[in-house]
Amino acid sequence: MSAARILVIDDDPQIRRAMRATLTARDYQVSDSRTGQEGLEMLRASSYDLVLLDINMPGMSGLETCRLIRAGSEIAIIMLTVSNAEKDKVDALDAGADDYITKPFSIPELLARIRATLRRLPQPPGHADLQPLLAKGVQIDLPAREVTVRGQTSRLTAKEFDLLSYLLARPNKTIAHRELLQAVWGPDYGDELEYLRVFINRLRKKIEPDPSSPQFLITDAWAGYRFKLSE
């Protein structure tokens, strides 16, 4: 991959300086912005591959910024959180982030997260067979990364897409949490059940006619998840 473009949104100037210096040294193209508002404008003006977004900013909060970015884009987002509290992590993922990292973090740790987030699942050659899938008013267009439920089309983020296509490629089979995490996020992952909970919920909101009683994305308690296909 050629140099990925990263946008750092953080109100602390020292962090912006440190990110710019260290990430540029790793051959990333780095821009930064001081506020969520400014970040949104920069995202509209030019294209980026990934956003590093501080959760705790004056004015427009990180979570709010994340939701607004997600409303119009499937760009990769990593949230920078302070507290290690479960709630903050889930809030970040719920707002549409792909991953989070807790401050203070080390650069190798951050680089690993960036790589995992930008990492794409290699698509099996036969994956064209899977589409278009039509089931009870639900149409999933994998190449276009689009889902249409009762005429309403929504786009999938890269991680959502990878997760869905991994499950779709193995229909009616329970996939263990660890296997899913390592396949979609990478070999460093495996215990982050909260990722799966949040991402499966996000997917359900997009593909299930009734997200509260899923008919496709089934939770097999304590074991994993399964994509249910009739026939």
Place this chain on the structure above:
Amino acid sequence: MPSLANSTISQPRFVSRRMGAGATRLAGRTVASLGLIAAITILLYRFFHVNATTAGFLYLVTVLVIAAASGIVESTIASIVAMLCFNYFFFPPIGTLTIADPQNWVALFAFLATALVASQLSARAKRRTQETIARQHEIEKLYSLSRALLLADASRPMGQQVAQRVAQAFELPVVALYERASSSVYRATEQELPELDERLKDAAHRSTSFHDEGSKLTVAPIRLGGQPIGSLAIAGSSLSDAALHSLLNLVAIGLERAISQDSMNRAEVARESEELKSTLLDAIAHEFQTPLTSIKAVTTGLLSDSAHMLPEQQRELVSIADESADRLSKLVTDAIQLARTEGGAFRLKRGVHFVSSLVSGALREMKSLTDGREINLSLSEDLPPVWVDAEMIQMVITHLLDNALKYSPSGTAVSVRAQLSDGRVTVSIANQGPGIPVDEQSSIFEKFYRGKNDRNLKGTGMGLAIAREIMAAHGQQIWVASQPGKGAEFFVSLPLARGAEAE
């Protein structure tokens, strides 16, 4: 003498004055009745010369008037006197109390019976009316009391207000209220009665009533849901049993309302102060971690940049800065965790969790320390899920792991075990370090305590204190087993989850 049933309290002067006034009124009314009969007799006998039948009816009317206007005693006396006058002045032979015609005996007894029955009926009706009016007054007073209690000022002691309002509503000279919860006596009036406090306490604790007819003192327990919550003493007025019962119920409700309001306020204050504390701690964490984040980005950036390796001496210096930043970050994190958990003033978010996922979560968090160390996991198969706050218990395991790793040589293994025993899951973390001297084993859970032989400040002195607070909040134990030279093993017990689903 006034009767002193069940009482040692007496106020003879007060009582006899009241009795004297009643007797005087009775005598006055009797004299007036007799005067009225005398006047009728003179009128009929001297001036109108009516026959016996007319006289009998007029006497009867007079007795009825007297019965309607006065009590049973006066009307009975009037009936007998009227009968005697009737006989003496109108039945032949006139001027004697003898009766010649036996038929007149019948008429005379019919007259007496009619007069007596009529006076009885009239007196009873009058008493009923008076009672009804009295009940109505009591109900009006109870109503005004209930209104007053509803409008009571919740910021002032409720017992005092209740006593005052009872005294006002019922115009009582003596009202005292004993509140069991605060064991204090509230008086509405200045007037003192001997032994009142003792009687109040006695009534409240033994849940028995006391009544003294003479001084009209009643002391009764205030019950709520069958439990006595205090007692009320009133004197100087006789309330009906029904009114007293209603009064006690009203007072009970008034006191209870104050108590529940009070506990609600306290819970609200506690919740707000907990939220404020939490917000403050979050802000402090953010303020400290932000500069540390840029320091860590710089040091780890320099140390990990393989394209531009630092010379050995500079590498050493940057490593020192990097390790110090880690240490500072850990101090801040631990201090905030300690502040959050200290005194158990935090809410547990309990759920059903598996010990294996709690342990693996902690190991994941400790990845940077566990790298290159041998960790032996032995979690029994089929451990039942536990009912804990996962984040908090994971924090406990993290601190224990952190200690086990820090206080043992780098070449040795750390073991994590979990097993079911006595209806709990016991998790233990053991190392092969120098162990903890027996005399220090009870002190290590105190905050800022560090081993006597360990002055190189490996830990923050807060980890075990945090762990102890978290285990206490769960109602569970944390303990240590160690023999110097043979390592140390820390244990925590976790309660089992029952009938719920794990996540």
